[in-house]
Amino acid sequence: MTFLSEQTEPLRRGPTSRLPAPLELLRPGQWPKNLLVVPLSLLGADVDWGMVARVAVTTCAFVLASSLVYVVNDIADIERDRRHPVKRHRPLAAGRVGRRTAVALILLLAGLLAPVLLLSRPAAVWPVLLYLVVNAAYSWKLKHLPLLDVFIVATGFVLRLFGGYGAGGRPVAAWLVFTVLTLCLVLIVGKRRHELGVSGSGHRPALVGYSAHFLDLVLVLCSGLTVVGYLLFLRTESGYAAGALLTAPCALLALFRYLQIVVVQSEGGNPVRTLLRDGVMLTNSSLWAGLLLAFQLL
Known part of the structure; x- marks a missing residue:
């Protein structure tokens, strides 16, 4: 199959997601990243239910934080996404979600994240906060710098792992x-x-x-x-x-x-x-x- 046929077919069909546009903006399909990485901190541990609960809370914190980051990125990239053959179907780029709704989602996610962090150990809080800071810098400029862009994204997963270790009270x-x-x-x-x-x-x-x-x-x-x-x-x-x-x-x-x-x-x-x-x-x-x-x- 040629490159042309691979790309024109999705363009004719348009978006295929059955999720409501605001929920699609949160990228629930990417949440498994957090579910796969944060619990890795339990490998080799003498696990108890308290540890599992704390790691689960930290996983939820990263789900909220990552969704917040996705919304911010989509706002920053809206014009560039509109010129992409696939990403133009994203809710913001396609006009299915307005900027005001996207900003309201950011505030909602931040409001939900705050009490989750209050329930977490300090050792599990700083990786989440640093994740937000690093991704803010990524959205601002770092994603445009070759090599640094891939290391910044990879760092986000390392911070997830640090968060899991902090929640479990275990050495890294x-x-x-x-x-x-x-x-x-x-x-x-x-x-x-x-x-x-x-x-x-x-x-x-x-x-x-x-x-x-x-x-x-x-x-x-x-x-x-x-x-x-x-x-x-x-x-x-x-x-x-x-x-x-x-x-x-x-x-x-x-x-x-x-x-x-x-x-x-x-x-x-x-x-x-x-x-x-x-x-x-x-x-x-x-x-x-x-x-x-x-x-x-x-």
Whole structure:
């Protein structure tokens, strides 16, 4: 299928979301990012219900904070999104939500976030606040700077992990933080590669600093670092038995499959959708999670 046929079909159909436009603006499809990352702080812990509850509160805080950030970004990018073949269907760019409604949503989210943070431990509050500050700087200018843009986005996931550790009252596992950072770089660079192939550098100014070949090199480097970091986490910080290294093939298969999707199939524009809808990814992730849970209970 040609590039033209891939892009003109969505344009004829228009938006396909069945969600109310204001709710769609909050990007509920991206909430699994928080559900997947924050609870990683429980790996290897002697978990009790109090710890689980505190981590759940922090997860809710990041859901609210990330939705607030999405609304702010959409307001900042409204004109640029209108020139994009897919993003022009977003609620603000398509005119299905007005600016005043978007600002009201920001105030509502901030009002909901405040009491959630008051219920959280201070060690879990500062990552959320820093996340908001970093993303404000990202929306203002940093997203236009090549390389820095991908590191800023990846930092948001590291802060989620720090929030989980703070909520659980546990020391941070440095190798897990490193693994999350490099894995997120893989996902974000894969997304940038897809954007570069679909719309060139016109929509996102930072893309002028990239080429497909350069991004492929970065993908390979970050993938290798992710595997090394994950193995070191299992061996030195996880508290699992040596048998947990049996999950290494799952990690490798997940990375290989994602690289196949990005490089061979020229997809990967929405990493969350890729991770949650691809059959190979889902099967592998289920096995991976089952093995980790088994070692957690041993």
